[in-house]
Amino acid sequence: MPRTTTAAPAAPAPAPAVPATPAPTSGALTGTAGDERGAIELRGIWKWFGDPSAPVLRDVSFRIPAGSFVSVIGASGCGKSTMLRMMGDLARPSRGEVRTGGHPVSQARQAHEIGFVFQAANLCAWRSVRRNVELPLEAMKVGRAERRERALAELDRVGLAAAVNQYPAELSGGMAQRVAIARSLVTEPPIVLMDEPFGALDEITRDRLNLDLHGLWRRTAKTIVFVTHSIPEAVLLSTQVVVMGRRPGRIDRTIDITLPDERTAETSRIPEFFEAVTEVRDALFDVMGRDL
Ligand SMILES: Nc1ncnc2c1ncn2[C@@H]1O[C@H](COP(=O)(O)OP(=O)(O)OP(=O)(O)O)[C@@H](O)[C@H]1O
Numbered sequence: 001m002p003r004t005t006t007a008a009p010a011a012p013a014p015a016p017a018v019p020a021t022p023a024p025t026s027g028a029l030t031g032t033a034g035d036e037r038g039a040i041e042l043r044g045i046w047k048w049f050g051d052p053s054a055p056v057l058r059d060v061s062f063r064i065p066a067g068s069f070v071s072v073i074g075a076s077g078c079g080k081s082t083m084l085r086m087m088g089d090l091a092r093p094s095r096g097e098v099r100t101g102g103h104p105v106s107q108a109r110q111a112h113e114i115g116f117v118f119q120a121a122n123l124c125a126w127r128s129v130r131r132n133v134e135l136p137l138e139a140m141k142v143g144r145a146e147r148r149e150r151a152l153a154e155l156d157r158v159g160l161a162a163a164v165n166q167y168p169a170e171l172s173g174g175m176a177q178r179v180a181i182a183r184s185l186v187t188e189p190p191i192v193l194m195d196e197p198f199g200a201l202d203e204i205t206r207d208r209l210n211l212d213l214h215g216l217w218r219r220t221a222k223t224i225v226f227v228t229h230s231i232p233e234a235v236l237l238s239t240q241v242v243v244m245g246r247r248p249g250r251i252d253r254t255i256d257i258t259l260p261d262e263r264t265a266e267t268s269r270i271p272e273f274f275e276a277v278t279e280v281r282d283a284l285f286d287v288m289g290r291d292l
């Protein structure tokens, strides 16, 4: 079998108005693998905004081994961004805990061990490309010469060596996202969280960036969590695809992608790729049908 499917966790009981006891975990949390630097562990995560009886996320438990590339897919509003933000300590769970490398996630964020890339590049218009990438190093009080050297090396890695002195207004959308990726990597974080980073790009640019990102992931062995609405993109990039349901948001299923490690333009033409795309699509339609 080219891939395996993890059965959907049993449907949790209806949400109580306010959960009275620690929420049971619905995923496999075993051993000490969560202690690896770069591993992410969600333990019984609930999130509500205002009304606890209408949680946005309900009892999400999940472990991402260090060095994985995990894509998250699900209907709009199911809580993908909310979950990702909590993985990066940009938002707090209402209940439950996120741990990275065996510690509370806040430690990793404070140590600049988590990089972020969002749908919009969010570059500083008045700073050159190089100085945009230097920003996180400034926050870490890294000296000027080292900042410059590391930013240039990172920009080289994402193919922007020729654009280091340009300003954001002079960049294409794809170039701007490359700058955002370089900025997220310059602190050498073991974890990078990406929320639809290529969603606003044309398909050809997106295909190219996907393959570049995959190559970068293979070279650097980072843990990447990647939110997308594109099933082929999720399959092409990932070691595992997480399918979320909504009302309330939850992890419905995880699908291991066992395509060859090296993903190229050819990968999207092999039968195993189509089989995996079909499997993820069926899982997504299935959960969306149940959520109607
Ligand atoms: N700060 C907030 N205050 C109130 N409600 C919020 C807040 N942030 C998110 N929500 C709600 O939480 C739910 C999940 O939002 P989230 O942005 O996580 O969805 P998503 O899966 O990322 O959707 P999309 O695919 O459209 O980006 C939505 O119903 C949204 O309205």
Ligand SMILES: [Mg+2]
Binding pocket: 080, 081, 082, 195
């Ligand atoms: Mg979102």
